[in-house]
Amino acid sequence: MKFDKHFRVAATPLVLSLFLTPITGNPVGTKSYYKLVDDYSGPKFFDKFDFFDSDVVGRHGVGDPTQGWVRYLPRQKAQELGLATVTDNVAKLKVNDKDKYEFSSSLTETNFTFNYNHPAAKKSFRESVRIESKKIYNKALVIADFKHMPNSQCGVWPAFWLFGDPWPDMxxxxxxxxFFNADRNGVALHTGSECIAEYGVMTAKPESHNCWWKHNYNQGCLVKDNRTESYGTGFNANGGGHYVMEWTSDFIKVWFFPRGSAPADILSGTPNPDGWPTDPVVTYNTNKACSIDTLFKNLKIVINTTFCGAINTDGTRWATTGCLAETGLESCREFVARNPEAFKEAYWEVKGIKVFQRHSGTESPAVPENPVVSEEPSVPEVPAVPEKPVVDDEPQIVVPGELIQIPEVGCQR
Structure with missing residues (x-):
């Protein structure tokens, strides 16, 4: 059809909508919001997780990929021993705090080349739990409500994290x-290839910028929260709180909301991070030197508590954190094996973990029927948290095999 140059179209609502509708086909003013896709809470909390079994030679070939002094138990055994329970809709993940294990001087960090199947070693590992979500995620908003985490104490190395297989490529x-008696939380990214972090708006102080696992013994691009209530003993004294991780193509952000300070939309199940008045602990922006879409894929959610581990392969951290002086023992492994009562507070209590993903639409998502809403309890009076030395970041982790030597670099989770 050929139009005269003076042809005009009447500006009716229908005609205007044809010109103004985006090429995506969504209505004008369409917004996206976060929709709940997975709810890890309630009596069936553990049904959505796999239990890492140290005695099964699987993808890692060793009892603990982080070379910890630990035996992770399968679900049935963990539940028989009371290490994985749910009470009043709160999931609890404990370590064995009752049994004293054998230990010989040949097993110390300085004398012993780590081999998980060494007969003497197998009698010395402390039992614990490591759970990994059955489902994998690509971009998500993860909101975790923790009531308790392992205390800041010598020997323990707890973590709540996400990773993809094969590690570190994903x-x-x-x-x-x-680690050990740390008094503030550490947030970090680890990547399978070169990645220089570009930090955005944040409240934490960056301690490193290179996320590549081969750089600086897999320190990762690490930041430390400046609040003692963000981790361990201080976290527990305050009644816990909410940790939030938002992962998009543009950025990865982490927030921490101490108990009683979470935005109302988190508690109602309709989170809108763009409207939160609190800056995140850290923002990692995607950039030419670190593409989020390229370097982070198919991630699982993990909660675990290990002991000693590759962060202390030569015993250095045991000394620098004051644990040698505090315990009177030169070996982290010996302390862990011989002192079950020291780990009474080495447990996680999880009120729930919710995973949301972006959804396009004009209305907010409905709150699920009979949702599990975290009540903000009053915090009982507790003794003041003692000052703890700040843990410096040191060489971490090694790539495991049947027989593992202490390498120059490396990490596997």
Whole structure:
């Protein structure tokens, strides 16, 4: 059809809508919101997780990919021993705090080349739990409500994190992590290839910028929260709180909301991070030197507590954190094996983990029927949290095999 140059179209609502409708086909003013896709809470909390079994030679070939002094138990055994329970809709993940294990001087960090199947070693590992979500995720908003995490104490290495198989090619996001008597939370990314972090709006102080696992012994691009209530003993004294991780093509962000400070939309199940008044602990922006879409794929959610591990392969951290002086023992492994009562507070209590993903539409998502809403309890009086030394970041982790030597670099989760 050929139009005269003076042809005009009447500006009716229908005609205007034809010109103004985006090429995506969504209505004008369409917004996206976060829709709940998975709810890890209630009596069936553990049904959505796989239990890492140290005695099964699987993808890693060793009892603990982080070379910890630990035996992770399968679900049935863990539940028989009371290490994985749900009471009043709160999931609890414990370590064995009752049994004293054998230990010989040949097993110390300085004398012993780590081999999980060494007969003497197998009698010395402390039992614990490591759970990994059956489902994998690509971009999500993860909101975790923790009532308790392992205390800041010598020997423990707890973490709440996400990783993909094969590691490190699919990436790793550490939301909660600390070593021994750390008093503040560490957040980090680890990547399978070169990645220089571009930090955005945040409240934490960056401690490193290179996320590549081969750089600086897999330190990752690490930041430390400046609040003692963000981790361990201080976290527990305050009644816990909410950790939030938002992962998009443009950025990865982490927030921490101490108990009683979570935005109302988190508690109602309709989260809108863009409207939160609190800056995130950290923002990692995608950039030419670090593409989020390229480096982070198919991630699982993980909660675990290990002991000692590759962060202390030569015993250095045991000394620098004051644990040698505190315990009177030169070996982290010996302390873990011989002192079950020291780990009474080495447990997680999880009120729920909810995973949301972006959904396009004009209305907010309905709150699920009979949702599990976290009540903000009053915090009982507790003794003041003692000052703890700040844990410096040191070489971490090794790539395991049947017989593992202490390498120059490396990490596997």
């Amino acid at each position: 990436g790793e996001i550490d939301v909660i992590e600390g």
